[in-house]
Amino acid sequence: MIYFDNSATTRPYKEVVDLVAKLSYEEFGNPASLHSFGMRAERILEQSRKQLADTIKADPEEIIFTSGGTEAVNLAIKGSAEALKRSGKHILSTPIEHPAALESLKALESIGYEVEMFSVDGKGLINIGELKEKLRKDTILVNIMMVNNETGVIQPVEEAGHIIKNNNPGTVFHVDAVQAYGKLPIDTRRLMADIMSFSAHKIHGPRGVGMMYLRHGTRIKPIMSGGGQEKQYRSGTVNVPGIAGFACAAVKKTGRMDQDNRTIKRVRERLISELKKRMPDRIRINSPEDGLPGILSVSFSSVKSEVILHALELSEIYVSSGSACSAKKNSISHVIKAMNIPAPWSDGTIRFSFSGENNEEEAKTCAKTLEDIMNTFSLKTGP
Amino acid sequence: MTEKLILVRYEEIFLKRSNRNVFENRLIRNIKQRLDNLGDARVTCSQSRIYVESSDEDFDLVEAVDRLKKVFGIASVSVVSRVPTDYEAIKASAVGIVADLLSRYGYKTFKVETKRADKSFPMNSPQISADIGAHILKNFPRLKVDVKTPDFILYVEVRESTYLYSEIIPAAKGLPTGTGGRAMLLLSGGIDSPAAGWMIAKRGVEVDAVYFHSPPYTSERAREKVIRLCEILSEWTMGMRLYVVPFTEIQMAIHQKCPQEYLTIIMRRYMMKIAEVIAHNNGALALITGEAIGQVASQTMESLLVTNSAVSLPVYRPLIGMDKSEVVKLAKHIGTYETSILPYEDCCTLFVARHPATRPSLEKTLDYESVLDEEQMIARALDQAETIIV
CATH class of the missing domain: 3.40.50.620 (HUPs)
Structure with a gap:
């Protein structure tokens, strides 16, 4: 099996799985319980919080645990919009966000918020000048994802943070760091984000665990009613084993970030060079060279992406497609569309996403298989 | 221990042929197969109707009815109570069924419909309906009789035994699977x-x-x-x-x-x-x-x-x-x-x-x-x- 779908999810580290299993069975206390067994769980929770906070140079008090990246993004966007509704209704965002953000924004729009999108260039990059222009007195929230999940483009979030805070310190800046975490250094002291979102399973942690960084002094309203866990921000019994697994994965992943990135870069470059060697005219690299090495978007000219995906799976090679193969209009991803990638390229877009567990040999096999697929399945029209 | 009993009806129109047995036997076989893992149940045929009966504690009547609704050849099913054809027993059962219905639904009106196949029974159908109706009114003073659009109907069938039920559940109809190639x-x-x-x-x-x-x-x-x-x-x-x-x-x-x-x-x-x-x-x-x-x-x-x-x-x-x-x-x-x-x-x-x-x-x-x-x-x-x- 060749697993090139690490932006969808990753295989959890063995030690993460072992730790989660052990804590689930042995330390099953509820950290909110008053007795000492609950306190033991609470200690594990707080230790994990500290470990995770350290990876982004944050204060443990600024970490709120959630059920995953989607919940963190929902809480960040809806929670801050609700808290700031008296200061304004204007929100800025890139159009190439994850659906968790785009759908949250749509929900806000339907209840009277004004959501304005930046434009992006052919690489999927926003323009800092445009941010400056669009920022208004009543802009309550700016939402920018650090690394795009389909192309790997890295947005200038540090610069954006400066502009926002210099012009309008009251505007909340949310950065979706789900795809960036563990792959790029993140330092909350330099990055002027007020809120950031993270997910465990993208960095070899368990599913169903995420976290939100909430800078001291930033106000949000919870979106879930309940027992008031996580300082009232996120009710629900806290998933201590999962969070400990998250911390374990985060410590390991950030610790080997450079080493993994070197491996990933070699795999990526090998795949690109093999594809260019084998079918130079039939591929188009959509990801920018200076994007995240782990995400590579490639368009193929003569076979639709879903056909490529299913053909690859027959050889146990797993990837994602940038568009669905249907007659319907909206089958091409909003990211590919926003980048104005022309047809027929846009119909044949595949996302390869790598982890430190991949190797160059896999890239070579994958390219060879793709060549066969192009030769077998490009449809030549009859008489 | 209560007996669980389902009455299965099929359309007699198909049975006027000489191969009536083939259809009946196949239908019984199909019913047995569909109910196979639900618990001990007997499936018998008498007077052009099929009875599914079980005294198994675990036999799930609701699931059984759901499955029977999907057996081709069945016109309708009813969950029934069976009592000896004895007037006091019939009245007691009628009260029991109505009490159960009223505990679940807010019914206000009803009527009784009687079929008398056992002609030796000393009362005729309208008499039985009227008398049982009166007995129910006496036991449940809030209920009223409405013969046109009642909230529920209590059906009484007087045969070798007497069957009482309040619901006729339509089923798949058609012909028993396996009789057509x-x-x-x-x-x-x-x-x-x-x-x-x-x-x-x-x-x-x-x-x-x-x-x-x-x-x-x-x-x-x-x-x-x-x-x-x-x-x-x-x-x-x-x-x-x-x-x-x-x-x-x-x-x-x-x-x-x-x-x-x-x-x-x-x-x-x-x-x-x-x-x-x-x-x-x-x-x-x-x-x-x-x-x-x-x-x-x-x-x-x-x-x-x-x-x-x-x-x-x-x-x-x-x-x-x-x-x-x-x-x-x-x-x-x-x-x-x-x-x-x-x-x-x-x-x-x-x-x-x-x-x-x-x-x-x-x-x-x-x-x-x-x-x-x-x-x-x-x-x-x-x-x-x-x-x-x-």
């Missing part, structure tokens, strides 16, 4: 074909299905979806065989060698031909398709003629005169609709021409087809076909 359904995963298969199965026919799988143009999920559709259908059809036939090679050959506007029609003919061979090997006497006149280009009368002439077996098209909305309603009733509309759209749309011929000619079709290596390709597809017992 066998047919082969061309199943696509859409809304129509499962409904077509169901219509024929309803007439007592054992239905098997063939599905054409075109990886990588169709996904594994599309295949799973078809298997799921077969599972839903087999709740009615007492199980079925699904033949999954690889179709990629044929589809690509047609695409490469035949004119675009004839792609679909030639592809349909290949599907029919392959289905016919499987039908032959399987003892099936007909093919079933979900076609309806004019629904899509490949279902015009001209197209149907061209498709039909690919085979010599009869092709049953039970939806031929139905509107889409009628088919949707039927699919919802069968339970296949929600699965059919799952969005695993496959890339077979790539093989559909922008402007397919709506009036294809058989002559041209045969001419275009002649460049294809039919025998070899069909043999290879059949060779690689997979059989799934659902």
Whole structure:
């Protein structure tokens, strides 16, 4: 099996799985319980919080645990919009966000918020000048994802943070760091984000665990009613084993970030060079060279992406497609569309996403298989 | 310990033939098979009605009724109480049933309907109804009698024993599965074909299905979806065989060698031909398709003629005169609709021409087809076909 779908999810580290299993069975206390067994769980929770906070140079008090990246993004966007509704209704965002953000924004729009999108260039990059222009007195929230999940483009979030805070310190800046975490250094002291979102399973942690960084002094309203866990921000019994697994994965992943990135870069470059060697005219690299090495978007000219995906799976090679193969209009991803990638390229877009567990040999096999697929399945029209 | 008893009715119209026993026996066998893992139950036939009775604690009456509703040949079912044909026992049972109903529903009006098959019973039907009605009114002073639109009806059937019940639950009707031979359904995963298969199965026919799988143009999920559709259908059809036939090679050959506007029609003919061979090997006497006149280009009368002439077996098209909305309603009733509309759209749309011929000619079709290596390709597809017992 060749697993090139690490932006969808990753295989959890063995030690993460072992730790989660052990804590689930042995330390099953509820950290909110008053007795000492609950306190033991609470200690594990707080230790994990500290470990995770350290990876982004944050204060443990600024970490709120959630059920995953989607919940963190929902809480960040809806929670801050609700808290700031008296200061304004204007929100800025890139159009190439994850659906968790785009759908949250749509929900806000339907209840009277004004959501304005930046434009992006052919690489999927926003323009800092445009941010400056669009920022208004009543802009309550700016939402920018650090690394795009389909192309790997890295947005200038540090610069954006400066502009926002210099012009309008009251505007909340949310950065979706789900795809960036563990792959790029993140330092909350330099990055002027007020809120950031993270997910465990993208960095070899368990599913169903995420976290939100909430800078001291930033106000949000919870979106879930309940027992008031996580300082009232996120009710629900806290998933201590999962969070400990998250911390374990985060410590390991950030610790080997450079080493993994070197491996990933070699795999990526090998795949690109093999594809260019084998079918130079039939591929188009959509990801920018200076994007995240782990995400590579490639368009193929003569076979639709879903056909490529299913053909690859027959050889146990797993990837994602940038568009669905249907007659319907909206089958091409909003990211590919926003980048104005022309047809027929846009119909044949595949996302390869790598982890430190991949190797160059896999890239070579994958390219060879793709060549066969192009030769077998490009449809030549009859008489 | 209470006895659990279900009364199963079938339409006697089918039983006026000399082969009445065949139908009854098959129906009893099918009922036993469907209720098999629910617990100990006896299935008996008396006076043109079937009784399912169980004294098993674990026997789930609600589940049993749900399953019986999907057994072809059954007209309706009722959960009944059986008491000796003794007037005091009947009255006591009537009060018990009404008390139970009132504890669950806010009923305010009722009437009693009596059938007296045991003519030796000293009161006639209207007398029994009136008297039991009065007895109920006395026990439940808030209830009123309403003979036109009552909230519930208490049915009393006086036979060798007396049966009381308040609900007649309509069932599948049709004829018992296995009394009508066998047919082969061309199943696509859409809304129509499962409904077509169901219509024929309803007439007592054992239905098997063939599905054409075109990886990588169709996904594994599309295949799973078809298997799921077969599972839903087999709740009615007492199980079925699904033949999954690889179709990629044929589809690509047609695409490469035949004119675009004839792609679909030639592809349909290949599907029919392959289905016919499987039908032959399987003892099936007909093919079933979900076609309806004019629904899509490949279902015009001209197209149907061209498709039909690919085979010599009869092709049953039970939806031929139905509107889409009628088919949707039927699919919802069968339970296949929600699965059919799952969005695993496959890339077979790539093989559909922008402007397919709506009036294809058989002559041209045969001419275009002649460049294809039919025998070899069909043999290879059949060779690689997979059989799934659902």
